[in-house]
Amino acid sequence: MKTGISGELLNISGVCFSYEKGKEILKDVSFRANEGESIALVGANGIGKSTLMKLLVGLYLNFSGSITVAGHEMCAKNLDHIREHIGYVFQDSDSQLFLSTVEEDVAFGPRNYGLSEDEVQKRVSEALDLVGIENLRKNKTYQLSGGEKKLASIATILSMKPDIIIMDEPSVALDPKNRRNLISVLKDIGGLKLIASHDLDFVMNTCERTILMDGKTIVADGRTEEILGNRVLLEAHGL
Amino acid sequence: MDSIEKKLLELNKIQDIQQRNHWMNSLHPLGKLLISVIYIFLVTSLGKYDIVPLILMSVYIIFSFIIGELSFREGIYRMRLILPLLIFVGIFNPFLDKNIVMVAGYGVRGGIISMLTLVVKGLYTVLAVYALIATTTIEDICYALRMIKIPKIIVIVIMLIYRYIDVMSGEADRIYTAYRLRAPGQKGIAYKFWGALVGQWLLRSMDRAQVVYESMTLRGFKGDYIPTKKGVNAIDVIYPIAWITVLTVIRIFF
Numbered sequence: 001m002k003t004g005i006s007g008e009l010l011n012i013s014g015v016c017f018s019y020e021k022g023k024e025i026l027k028d029v030s031f032r033a034n035e036g037e038s039i040a041l042v043g044a045n046g047i048g049k050s051t052l053m054k055l056l057v058g059l060y061l062n063f064s065g066s067i068t069v070a071g072h073e074m075c076a077k078n079l080d081h082i083r084e085h086i087g088y089v090f091q092d093s094d095s096q097l098f099l100s101t102v103e104e105d106v107a108f109g110p111r112n113y114g115l116s117e118d119e120v121q122k123r124v125s126e127a128l129d130l131v132g133i134e135n136l137r138k139n140k141t142y143q144l145s146g147g148e149k150k151l152a153s154i155a156t157i158l159s160m161k162p163d164i165i166i167m168d169e170p171s172v173a174l175d176p177k178n179r180r181n182l183i184s185v186l187k188d189i190g191g192l193k194l195i196a197s198h199d200l201d202f203v204m205n206t207c208e209r210t211i212l213m214d215g216k217t218i219v220a221d222g223r224t225e226e227i228l229g230n231r232v233l234l235e236a237h238g239l
Numbered sequence: 240m241d242s243i244e245k246k247l248l249e250l251n252k253i254q255d256i257q258q259r260n261h262w263m264n265s266l267h268p269l270g271k272l273l274i275s276v277i278y279i280f281l282v283t284s285l286g287k288y289d290i291v292p293l294i295l296m297s298v299y300i301i302f303s304f305i306i307g308e309l310s311f312r313e314g315i316y317r318m319r320l321i322l323p324l325l326i327f328v329g330i331f332n333p334f335l336d337k338n339i340v341m342v343a344g345y346g347v348r349g350g351i352i353s354m355l356t357l358v359v360k361g362l363y364t365v366l367a368v369y370a371l372i373a374t375t376t377i378e379d380i381c382y383a384l385r386m387i388k389i390p391k392i393i394v395i396v397i398m399l400i401y402r403y404i405d406v407m408s409g410e411a412d413r414i415y416t417a418y419r420l421r422a423p424g425q426k427g428i429a430y431k432f433w434g435a436l437v438g439q440w441l442l443r444s445m446d447r448a449q450v451v452y453e454s455m456t457l458r459g460f461k462g463d464y465i466p467t468k469k470g471v472n473a474i475d476v477i478y479p480i481a482w483i484t485v486l487t488v489i490r491i492f493f
């Protein structure tokens with residue numbers, strides 16, 4: 001749900017993380033992000049982009065350093081508050097859509113936050129309308145095409161009206177038409193967007209800022225045109 | 240088409256039937272659940288020689304399948320899972336129970352009647368459950384279970400198991416298809432690959448299930464599924480009361 005915070009929404013400072021002792025995945029990762037920004041997270045496979053995003057939604061808490069989301073310090077007792085303000089769109093839409101119909105799935109989040117049924121239905125309509133799939137409201141989730149599933153996944157997050165939306169490879173496996181549609185939808189969505197992607201054209205079309213990761217940390221952070229236009233930099237870091 | 244793919248299609252087919260536009264699907268799930276539970280209770284509580292009330296009890300099944308436009312073939316197909324068990328349990332009755340029971344003026348060995356009633360009770364139970372799940376989504380069944388105060392932990396486990404079947408079948412299908420495409424002409428899976436494939440299947444299913452669970456927790460899930468609240472119309476009250484009355488009359492007076 002919107003906090004009304006208009007400034008800094010994310011503050012990641014000196015974050016280190018490892019799944020197993022001695023095998024560090026992230027090392028001294030720091031960046032800040034403000035409301036309204038659209039930021040791409042790029043880097044080679046296995047560099048820790050997905051892990052970083054999972055840290056931001058509190059799926060792993062055993063990190064060192066500090067993460068502040070919408071003014072809340074990341075820790076177990078703040079998780080409920082944090083998750084009200086941050087939405088995560090998984091790479092695999094089939095994992096995100098687990099209820100029978102699109103409507104049920106999109107309503108799942110708002111209902112869990114105890115909103116009235118009228119408000120839930122209003123949120124569902126707004127979210128489906130924003131991604132342009134109001135006509136699929138009653139459809140079964142398993143019958144949707146890949147592009148429709150992706151849009152429905154985004155709608156499940158938009159219905160919670162988060163301040164921050166995190167997306168893991170949103171353009172993967174989409175045909176050109178659905179990809180164009182997704183770009184247009186993302187341009188219409190407000191708030192802070194953090195998008196991990198290998199699709200550099202997609203990044204160019206959707207994000208004005210890019211963070212490049214390599215060697216477990218951030219190696220470049222700046223305007224998308226500058227970073228993606230620097231071929232030497234990209235090649236040096238496995239892209 | 241391999242058997243896993245068939246099972247997935249069966250599951251999808253049931254979901255299609257559950258969400259079709261039919262008045263029986265629109266009935267309040269609590270009424271349908273209560274009828275099913277009471278029907279199963281009344282049928283199974285009939286005596287082993289009570290063949291007449293057992294025949295009359297078929298009225299609910301016949302009504303549900305004909306008016307509900309459900310396929311008897313599909314319903315009876317589901318019997319294959321429990322029919323061997325019922326036959327195994329009942330097969331000894333004709334030898335053990337040598338009483339003579341009068342049926343329509345003829346003396347028949349009690350064991351044969353009790354074996355028949357056992358199989359018919361099993362058939363009715365499976366068909367009643369099929370009629371329920373074919374006209375009610377899993378979310379609605381869980382909603383009805385919560386209304387009758389079934390603990391939320393049990394309800395959520397039922398719902399997650401249902402979803403997990405889908406996840407596991409999907410993974411099994413992908414693994415088996417990948418295997419089949421690289422092992423042409425082979426019938427089934429070679430024994431030496433069973434361990435690796437089953438291990439992969441479990442690990443991948445667990446990974447998928449983990450992601451589904453993460454997706455739920457990130458959307459505020461705290462162990463209780465909150466479904467769409469259902470409105471109650473006159474038909475939602477009349478329908479279960481009428482059926483429960485009819486079934487109780489059959490049970491008591493015949």
